[in-house]
Amino acid sequence: MRVYIDGVGLYGPGLDSWDEGRLILSGQRPYERRNMPPAPASALSPNERRRCGTTVRLAIQVAEEASIRAGIDATVPSVFASSGGDSEILHNLCETLATTPKDLSPTRFHNSVHNAPVGYWSIAHKATASSTSLSCFDGTFAGGLIEAAVSVLTETGKTLLVVYDLPAPEPLHSACPFICGFGVAFVLARKAGGRSIAALDIELTGDTGNIAVMGNSDLETIRTGNPAARSLTLLEALALDRTAGLKIPYLDDLAVYLTVEPIVHRAQ
Amino acid sequence: MSGLRQQIKEMIVEVLNLEGMAPDGIADETPLFGEGLGLDSIDALELIVEIEKRFGTKIANRDIAATALASVNSIAAFISASKGEAPANQAT
Numbered sequence: 001m002r003v004y005i006d007g008v009g010l011y012g013p014g015l016d017s018w019d020e021g022r023l024i025l026s027g028q029r030p031y032e033r034r035n036m037p038p039a040p041a042s043a044l045s046p047n048e049r050r051r052c053g054t055t056v057r058l059a060i061q062v063a064e065e066a067s068i069r070a071g072i073d074a075t076v077p078s079v080f081a082s083s084g085g086d087s088e089i090l091h092n093l094c095e096t097l098a099t100t101p102k103d104l105s106p107t108r109f110h111n112s113v114h115n116a117p118v119g120y121w122s123i124a125h126k127a128t129a130s131s132t133s134l135s136c137f138d139g140t141f142a143g144g145l146i147e148a149a150v151s152v153l154t155e156t157g158k159t160l161l162v163v164y165d166l167p168a169p170e171p172l173h174s175a176c177p178f179i180c181g182f183g184v185a186f187v188l189a190r191k192a193g194g195r196s197i198a199a200l201d202i203e204l205t206g207d208t209g210n211i212a213v214m215g216n217s218d219l220e221t222i223r224t225g226n227p228a229a230r231s232l233t234l235l236e237a238l239a240l241d242r243t244a245g246l247k248i249p250y251l252d253d254l255a256v257y258l259t260v261e262p263i264v265h266r267a268q
Numbered sequence: 269m270s271g272l273r274q275q276i277k278e279m280i281v282e283v284l285n286l287e288g289m290a291p292d293g294i295a296d297e298t299p300l301f302g303e304g305l306g307l308d309s310i311d312a313l314e315l316i317v318e319i320e321k322r323f324g325t326k327i328a329n330r331d332i333a334a335t336a337l338a339s340v341n342s343i344a345a346f347i348s349a350s351k352g353e354a355p356a357n358q359a360t
Contacts, residue, residue: 047308050285103321105283106313 001149001203004196004263006158007070008238009062009185011039012222012229017065025219025232025239033218036181043124051107052120054181055086059117059164060124062185067160070187070195074125077151078160080118080133081144083227084176086111087168117162130156140165141184141230142250149202152188161186163228179225184235192263198238201259205247208255212246234258272344275322280340283318284311296341304339312337319343325350 010021013036023029038054039061049057059080067076084090089112096104110116115133122131132151136143141163148161164183168176189196212233214220223232230248237244237260244260277291280300284307298304301312315337316327325347327333336346 047306050287051310101321103317106317107310110310 001153002199002201003149003152003188003190004192005186005198005200005238006189006193006195007066007068007072007185007187008197008235009065009067009069009162010183010235011058011061011065012036012182012184012226013180018069021235022239025236026241031216031218039183044120045124048120048123051111052116053086053089053111055082055088055164055166056111056117056120058166058181058183059162060121062164062183063121063160063162066162066185066187070158070189072158072160072187074122074127075129076158076160076187077129077156078118078121078131078162079144079148079151080115080121080131081135081140081147081161081163081228082114082117082133083135083137083140083165084168084172084178085114085135086116087166087172087176091169091172117164121162136250138227138230139250140227142248142256145186145202145248145256146204146250148186148188149200152190157191158187158189161188163231165226165228167226177225178227180222180229182222182226182229184228184231194265196263198263199261200234201261203257203259204250205255205257206253207247208249208253210247211249211255234260238262272347273340276340276343276347279318279322280305280315283314294340296344297339300337300339315343319347323347 008018010018014032014034015021024031039057041049041057041060043060043064089108092108093104093112118131118133132147134143144161144163148159151159162185165178166181167178214223214232219232223229233246237246241262247255247257250256273296277294281289281291301307320326327336336342
């Protein structure tokens with residue numbers, strides 16, 4: 001499958017935006033690991049921002065950045081992918097149900113569903129476009145990328161892909177030991193346009209060896225420590241702005257081979 | 269009663285995650301919804317659950333909620349009345 005990347009959004013520890021991430025991943029600026037504060041998510045109204053959790057804010061942050069870069073509006077369908085969903089809220093609900101009284105917060109219950117982030121996205125932009133929310137454990141980035149690419153090629157022409165995860169509190173953390181938060185978003189298109197930065201060929205392969213890794217040990221720790229950060233090797237290829245082939249993990253018996261070809265826009 | 273009002277203000281700020289607002293920043297008579305604090309129907313639902321949890325006072329229907337949740341003073345009066353206590357002295 002060939003699709004085109006029209007916009008990127010990024011939010012991770014020491015990676016506050018795609019602008020900053022591109023400089024770091026291309027080697028123009030050293031990487032410095034920093035704590036990741038809750039994402040500003042300025043697209044949300046004040047009432048929605050205080051009501052939603054940090055997972056929603058992370059998803060909205062990268063979705064907004066990628067959309068602005070790609071110049072799309074909210075009529076573009078979306079795929080939101082997260083391995084664990086809002087684990088902080090799930091933890092809180094479990095804790096409440098294990099104690100007395102068992103009265104759940106209506107807002108937290110509302111936010112606990114896996115498609116809550118795209119709900120907030122739709123409210124923020126009054127969007128009525130279709131959306132898909134999925135989870136695929138450690139293969140969530142590859143799963144989301146395939147779903148979004150199929151959507152682009154068979155239905156929509158353009159699709160917003162948003163992938164995000166935050167570490168869970170204990171005891172959920174022991175089951176899904178994500179070491180940090182990470183969010184990434186891409187706007188994928190069927191045809192190359194004025195904002196396209198690269199062509200991306202996506203191919204499933206049964207050869208799961210030789211998964212691409214990061215040269216920087218801190219970034220490699222992040223790549224393996226959060227399912228959304230499995231996107232880092234693709235982001236690095238985009239930042240370096242040169243043709244590259246790389247494999248990303250998907251399922252136990254399947255991987256995804258990506259070929260990245262930068263698109264050079266000639267000055268008018 | 270000032271202690272109860274203070275508890276209510278702390279509950280509102282904490283439960284509704286009113287970032288940047290201190291409990292003392294909510295006046296006793298400030299309308300909580302609409303032009304006042306700007307809360308909405310989802311916040312009302314959250315307050316109804318939390319009032320029952322913290323104060324053991326059930327708000328049975330929408331009409332009662334509309335009156336009881338109007339301000340900090342009205343919540344304090346509703347809780348006091350539900351517990352059979354004397355009406356709260358309104359702060360000025």
